[in-house]
Amino acid sequence: MPWCEDCAKYLAPSAMLSDGSCPKCLKPIADITINGQLTAKTINLKKLAQSSGEEDVSVPWHFKLLVGALIMYLSWRVIDLFR
Numbered sequence: 001m002p003w004c005e006d007c008a009k010y011l012a013p014s015a016m017l018s019d020g021s022c023p024k025c026l027k028p029i030a031d032i033t034i035n036g037q038l039t040a041k042t043i044n045l046k047k048l049a050q051s052s053g054e055e056d057v058s059v060p061w062h063f064k065l066l067v068g069a070l071i072m073y074l075s076w077r078v079i080d081l082f083r
């Protein structure tokens, strides 16, 4: 989002003037800060996605063992019912 430092406000792209300046204080809004904010956000999103993915991979092996033991136990109980 375009940010005006003088008004301390985020501006919608449609709210800006045609030359890319603030409609209230009529000062130009720098493109450098806009690009910096966008790249910082995308990097943080990638880091968050990677860290959450690692957590999902590290957990399962005991969980799979537990589920496997539970399935074997329940199937044995079902077989035991019909003997």
Ligand SMILES: [Zn+2]
Pocket: 004, 005, 006, 007, 008, 022, 023, 024, 025, 026, 027
């Ligand atoms: Zn302004």
